[in-house]
Amino acid sequence: MNFFTRKKSASSAKERLQLVLVHDRTDLTPAQLEALKDDLIKAISNYIDIDPEAVQIGLERDGREQRLVADIPLRSVSRHRAG
Amino acid sequence: MTAQVITVTSGKGGVGKTTAVANLANALAMDGKKVVCIDGDIGLRNLDVVMGLENRIVYDIVDVIEGRCKLKQAMIRDKHYPEMYLIPAAQTRDKNAVSPSDMVRICNDLRADSDFVIIDSPAGIERGFRNAIAAADRVLVVTNPEVSAVRDADRVVGILEAEEKGTPHLIINRLNQALVRNNDMLSAEDVLDLLGIQLIGIVPEDESVIIGSNRGAPVVTDGKSRAGLAFRNIAKRLQGIDVPFMDLDQQSGLWGAIQRLTGRK
Numbered sequence: 255m256n257f258f259t260r261k262k263s264a265s266s267a268k269e270r271l272q273l274v275l276v277h278d279r280t281d282l283t284p285a286q287l288e289a290l291k292d293d294l295i296k297a298i299s300n301y302i303d304i305d306p307e308a309v310q311i312g313l314e315r316d317g318r319e320q321r322l323v324a325d326i327p328l329r330s331v332s333r334h335r336a337g
Numbered sequence: 338m339t340a341q342v343i344t345v346t347s348g349k350g351g352v353g354k355t356t357a358v359a360n361l362a363n364a365l366a367m368d369g370k371k372v373v374c375i376d377g378d379i380g381l382r383n384l385d386v387v388m389g390l391e392n393r394i395v396y397d398i399v400d401v402i403e404g405r406c407k408l409k410q411a412m413i414r415d416k417h418y419p420e421m422y423l424i425p426a427a428q429t430r431d432k433n434a435v436s437p438s439d440m441v442r443i444c445n446d447l448r449a450d451s452d453f454v455i456i457d458s459p460a461g462i463e464r465g466f467r468n469a470i471a472a473a474d475r476v477l478v479v480t481n482p483e484v485s486a487v488r489d490a491d492r493v494v495g496i497l498e499a500e501e502k503g504t505p506h507l508i509i510n511r512l513n514q515a516l517v518r519n520n521d522m523l524s525a526e527d528v529l530d531l532l533g534i535q536l537i538g539i540v541p542e543d544e545s546v547i548i549g550s551n552r553g554a555p556v557v558t559d560g561k562s563r564a565g566l567a568f569r570n571i572a573k574r575l576q577g578i579d580v581p582f583m584d585l586d587q588q589s590g591l592w593g594a595i596q597r598l599t600g601r602k
Contacts, residue, residue: 262519262520262521263520263521263522264517264520264521264522264523264524264527265520267483267484267523267527268523268527268531270484271484271487271488271523271531272531274484274488275488275491275531278488278491278492278495279491279495315533317533318494318498318504318532318533318534
């Protein structure tokens with residue numbers, strides 16, 4: 255890699271660690287997370303019409319807390335439920 | 338006196354636990370505190386050589402546990418600070434010769450008569466580590482700004498939280514500020530952000546640490562060493578004294594002077 259074009263290594267160290275630590279802390283592999291996502295889509299689809307392609311599920315960290323964050327856009331719903 | 342029992346651990350080996358223990362103990366002794374160090378690395382003892390006390394060992398911690406000597410007989414008095422002691426690890430035994438309750442009992446016996454008990458934990462997260470944290474009032478996790486050390490430190494922090502040992506404090510050891518400036522080493526901020534625990538000190542990479550270990554005279558005794566100053570500051574913080582973190586960008590020598598003059602920093 256050229257000295258001038260290479261990405262500075264500290265940034266890749268941090269990005270890689272961020273991912274590794276989230277999985278270490280939750281003891282959840284990327285494959286398991288993918289399976290969880292599929293199960294979740296199936297369960298939700300029993301009640302509400304969603305676009306499986308648009309669903310985003312990921313682990314986020316905030317200090318030492320882990321959070322499972324899901325963004326699940328609904329297909330044109332005619333009425334809204336509270337909550 | 339009721340001693341504070343402090344365990345120094347890291348997960349990964351070779352990040353500077355033993356160096357940290359020897360230096361913090363010396364710095365506390367320099368501040369007039371009565372300190373007892375315990376080498377928790379049964380079978381791979383090293384704190385004795387780093388502290389320069391290897392020739393004085395008669396009894397070790399396993400001798401105390403198995404009743405071959407009194408606790409006092411296994412406490413080796415330091416050459417320079419008569420209020421500093423080392424309880425060495427056994428070299429020809431394994432971790433199973435010590436149990437967590439043995440450590441609790443020994444530390445409780447030491448509490449009444451000292452200000453600080455500092456335990457040097459072995460690397461890893463097995464028996465030796467469990468022994469080392471059993472009696473701790475406070476845990477210090479040592480890491481280096483590199484991927485493997487940070488990952489292992491995170492595992493250890495997770496275990497300490499699960500064991501309800503409270504959140505440990507972090508020592509970032511061997512930080513090379515020139516590499517950080519060049520964005521080729523994780524910065525202290527990066528490491529703190531990743532681990533999410535409170536910082537107690539940053540120790541810059543410093544050749545005089547090795548020189549100190551070679552001589553069995555920890556670097557805190559060298560008034561000019563930057564790493565020595567960092568360890569002295571951590572020792573103050575352990576005593577509850579609020580010391581500002583050092584300016585790591587401050588460089589000594591000609592290059593530092595040029596940078597200051599040209600306003601590069």
